[in-house]
Every structure is written in C-alpha cells, then in structure tokens.
Amino acid sequence: MHIPLVDLKAQYHAHREQIDDAISSVIDESAFIGGEYVKLFEEQFAEFLGINNFVGCANGTDAIEIALRVLGIGRGDEVIVPAHTWISTSEAVTSVGATIVFADTLADTYTIDPVSVEGRITSRTKAIIPVHLYGCPCDMDSICSLAGKFDIKVIEDSAQAHGAIYRGKKVGTIGDAGTFSFYPGKNLGAYGDAGGMVFKREENAARARMMADHGRVGKHNHVIEGRNSRLDGLQAAILSAKLPNLEAWTLKRERVAARYAELLAPLELKLQKSPPESRHVHHIYAIQIEDRDATQNRMAARGIETGIHYPSALPFIKPYAHLNHIPKDFPVAHRVTSKVLSLPMYPELSDEQLHYIVNQLTEVMGLK
Ligand SMILES: *Cc1c(COP(=O)(O)O)cnc(C)c1O
Numbered sequence: 586m587h588i589p590l591v592d593l594k595a596q597y598h599a600h601r602e603q604i605d606d607a608i609s610s611v612i613d614e615s616a617f618i619g620g621e622y623v624k625l626f627e628e629q630f631a632e633f634l635g636i637n638n639f640v641g642c643a644n645g646t647d648a649i650e651i652a653l654r655v656l657g658i659g660r661g662d663e664v665i666v667p668a669h670t671w672i673s674t675s676e677a678v679t680s681v682g683a684t685i686v687f688a689d690t691l692a693d694t695y696t697i698d699p700v701s702v703e704g705r706i707t708s709r710t711k712a713i714i715p716v717h718l719y720g721c722p723c724d725m726d727s728i729c730s731l732a733g734k735f736d737i738k739v740i741e742d743s744a745q746a747h748g749a750i751y752r753g754k755k756v757g758t759i760g761d762a763g764t765f766s767f768y769p770g771k772n773l774g775a776y777g778d779a780g781g782m783v784f785k786r787e788e789n790a791a792r793a794r795m796m797a798d799h800g801r802v803g804k805h806n807h808v809i810e811g812r813n814s815r816l817d818g819l820q821a822a823i824l825s826a827k828l829p830n831l832e833a834w835t836l837k838r839e840r841v842a843a844r845y846a847e848l849l850a851p852l853e854l855k856l857q858k859s860p861p862e863s864r865h866v867h868h869i870y871a872i873q874i875e876d877r878d879a880t881q882n883r884m885a886a887r888g889i890e891t892g893i894h895y896p897s898a899l900p901f902i903k904p905y906a907h908l909n910h911i912p913k914d915f916p917v918a919h920r921v922t923s924k925v926l927s928l929p930m931y932p933e934l935s936d937e938q939l940h941y942i943v944n945q946l947t948e949v950m951g952l953k
Contacts, residue, residue: 634783767779880949
C-alpha cells in the first residue's frame, strides 16, 4: 500500500465539478485580476472568520510582510518570532528591514513560549509573530497580555490554522493582525500561490489593500508606493468553491487525529498537545521519535511518506548563521525539531490506511 503525506488529488476528485466550473467561469469572464471572484472570496472568508474585513494577497509570506509594514514596523525595530516555524515568519521581518529576535517554544504545544518572549523584550521590540504551528493555537492570553504591557503589536501567522479556535475566537482575529496562506497543501489550499490578512482596525485593512495593489485607491490614484501582491481571480474562485467544505474537512482531520492517538497509545510516543479551550485543526500530525531519520527511511521503504516540519530550528539554518546561536539558546525548539516526524494527514485518510500506518510504524520501531 502506498500512502502519501498529503493527497490533494483525493480532494479534487471528490469536488471536481464545482472546481472545474469555478475555473471555467473565471476564464469565460476574463476575471483574472481583481473583480467579483476576488471580492466574493474575501467576503466569504471574512464571514468564516467572523470579522469585517479580509484582504487577499499573493501568498502567505507577503501577507506577513504587508501586515508588518501596515503596523509601521521597519528599520531599527525588533520583532520576536518562534525558533520553530517555517522560514516565512522570519523572512518577512528581514524584508521590512527590522531585526529578527528568536524565542524558544513550549515543550507540549511547540508554539512560542511566552516566558521566553518576555525574556527577549527590549525597548526596541515592536512586534511579536506567534505561529499557530501545525494548526495548534498559541497561548494567546499570555502573548496579548505581554503585548499590552509593553505596547507591542501582535501578528498571528495563521498559515497552518484556518478555522482553529482559541477561547471562542478564530485564530488570526485575536491580535492586531492575522495572516493566512492558501498554498495548495494548506488546510484550505488554492491551485497555486495565494494568501491574505485581517486587521483589528478597519483603516489598517484599507491600507493593506492599497499596499498590495501599487498603493492605489482608484485606477490611477496612487496614494503611496505599494507593490504587486494581488490574489488572482482563478485562485479566489477555486477557494470559494472549496470553502463550504472546510468545516467538514476539519472534522475529518480531527477524527484522523483522534484515531492516531488511540492507535499510537501503546507506543507511548510524545504527541503535540493543545492549550485548554482551543480547537487544533491538525494541519500536520507530528510524533516525536528517537532515530527520526532512519524511521523516515524505513517507513518510505514500506510505502508510507512522512515529512519533517522542520529538520532544524530556524536559528541554526544557514541564513541565520551570522547570529551565532547555539542549541542551548533554544533548548526546546532544538530538541523538538530533532525528533519530530509528520505522519500522513489529510481528511480522506481511511481507517484501514491509519491501521496500516501505525502497524508499519510499530514494526519499524521493533515493537512487533
Ligand atoms: C506556509 C506558511 C507560510 C507562508 O505561506 P506561503 O503562502 O507559502 O508564502 C507562512 N508561515 C507558515 C508557518 C507557513 O506554514
């Protein structure tokens, strides 16, 4: 049996008609840039989040960068980001000319550790970018209370957490800004690059919209110098066709995660926990395992694709070598990233496939 890490074809085959129709409508109407499909998806996703304004853009990395600029973060400012995340989170900080300050992560949830954040706050700290890693909400109460105390902006990187909930609120809508990616493999994925952002203040959303479209408000009315980071019509129409299914897909992901937890229990592995009063949307299902790389190879030989998110904490990868960090600066992120292995996770995984995966893992670990 071959089991991929993510199966985008299974989802397409189940919803082919709606998606194909959406694509031909956009082409029929030449609604490639801007227009009604973009507007419609923006309204629908705002409603999904329970907020007033969602601003589409080209991808989830631009979304973070534009949000930083809108909130006035730039040269001379420090921005705290987790050591354990995808590189977009830190890249965006450098792109606006600000300085990256990494913080360690929590041992149970792998999300940014508020105590580590507090220890790294200086008079130049202007923003924190908590990442809802693998779909797990961060400890937003602690982060927002630090932000309030030290007058720091909070930008929630929600690229992996569409629909995740923290104390009754969808993630992305808790801080000053929230950013999303619709990269094809994300829980809500386009068929190419796409992203977007939300802001607590309406005027910031308007500014982001302007910034992502050459700084203009009308066709030739440029108010500032902006950039081109637009959500295109094809991607918007595909996302609108998919959005009504997101809740059903999330319920299936929760079922898969619960089943994994049951089946894996005898192996006594360390699994990611979520904070109280929260909904984890299981973008990634990671186990911690000694001998991770060998396990991955042995699983591959048995037809099971696994992933590593991510093989190293960011402070230790080449682009950040100049910061001269050592493992004991981020002991938890270092330990967790050296052990995490992501098992196949997508809504369509069957019980038979889950049994097969866990049986193979049990054999590979020499427990059977
Ligand atoms: C995917 C991702 C992004 C960026 O998304 P792109 O759309 O690929 O630019 C940002 N942050 C995190 C944590 C991600 O997983």
